[in-house]
Amino acid sequence: MKTIELDFQNVAYIASAGLRGLMIGQKTANAKGGQMTLKDVTKVYNTVVLDRLSLHVDRGEFLFVTGKSGSGKSTLIRLLTMETAATEGQILVDGRDLLKIKKREIPVYRRSLGIVFQDMKLLEDRTVFENLAFVREVIYGRRRDTSQRVASMLSFLGLSTLHKRYPQQLSGGEKQKIVLARALMNDPAILLADEPTGNLDPGASAEVMDLFELVHRRWMTVLVATHDLAQAGRIGHRRVELAGDV
Numbered sequence: 001m002k003t004i005e006l007d008f009q010n011v012a013y014i015a016s017a018g019l020r021g022l023m024i025g026q027k028t029a030n031a032k033g034g035q036m037t038l039k040d041v042t043k044v045y046n047t048v049v050l051d052r053l054s055l056h057v058d059r060g061e062f063l064f065v066t067g068k069s070g071s072g073k074s075t076l077i078r079l080l081t082m083e084t085a086a087t088e089g090q091i092l093v094d095g096r097d098l099l100k101i102k103k104r105e106i107p108v109y110r111r112s113l114g115i116v117f118q119d120m121k122l123l124e125d126r127t128v129f130e131n132l133a134f135v136r137e138v139i140y141g142r143r144r145d146t147s148q149r150v151a152s153m154l155s156f157l158g159l160s161t162l163h164k165r166y167p168q169q170l171s172g173g174e175k176q177k178i179v180l181a182r183a184l185m186n187d188p189a190i191l192l193a194d195e196p197t198g199n200l201d202p203g204a205s206a207e208v209m210d211l212f213e214l215v216h217r218r219w220m221t222v223l224v225a226t227h228d229l230a231q232a233g234r235i236g237h238r239r240v241e242l243a244g245d246v
């Protein structure tokens with residue numbers, strides 16, 4: 001709770017300072033968030049993991065996908081990130097039919113998303129600031145505004161004090177917050193997270209989810225897959241439960 005209030009002060013500050021184009025605050029199509037539609041999606045590995053799943057995630061929505069271990073939560077995320085393809089059915093992400101995206105276009109597609117997994121790696125030999133700047137430079141090339149964008153992002157998320165730390169100097173919760181910040185450096189309209197609090201204690205989990213909320217409020221579509229019902233029970237968000245056999 002405390003974190004959120006602090007962050008709102010940052011938002012107010014940023015808004016009054018008129019820093020245009022600050023990631024989630026910017027007035028582009030991104031500001032509305034993206035949408036995703038699954039139509040009768042079936043995924044078969046050795047067994048049927050997803051069975052004619054239809055789901056629409058609207059712009060600016062925050063959706064939790066829950067379900068027991070093995071129910072297909074990660075599979076759903078991997079379908080959306082195109083790490084794997086549906087056996088049957090159609091997936092539309094912001095109007096793009098994933099079936100029509102060619103293999104060589106997948107990296108570009110993926111870069112349009114914000115992606116957070118459990119235990120994602122940061123570059124150990126770079127500071128928090130450098131980790132974030134690196135992502136932006138990979139995507140947009142060297143630009144004069146990189147430092148400012150990284151600073152704005154850290155400030156927006158209430159993480160400015162961590163900017164000079166190396167990953168090994170961060171707690172698990174802090175690491176995941178930086179992983180989230182990094183996932184936002186490409187100005188995605190959609191944020192996909194698979195068990196983002198999977199390895200954190202309840203306190204740290206709540207703080208990380210508070211940041212997801214903050215990001216969502218700036219009109220980004222967020223989909224979080226989690227088996228953590230304490231997190232998924234947060235008020236005001238739709239929850240879809242996958243019914244697996246396990």
Ligand code: ADP
Pocket residue numbers: 045046049067068069070071072073074075076
């Ligand atoms: P969850 O994230 O809900 O725990 P997953 O999507 O990881 O579930 O897995 C759903 C089911 O699909 C499990 O039975 C798992 O063993 C199976 N599965 C996942 N990925 C693969 C794969 N690459 N090859 C074969 N089976 C897989």
Ligand code: MG
Pocket residue numbers: 073074075194195
């Ligand atoms: Mg999983």
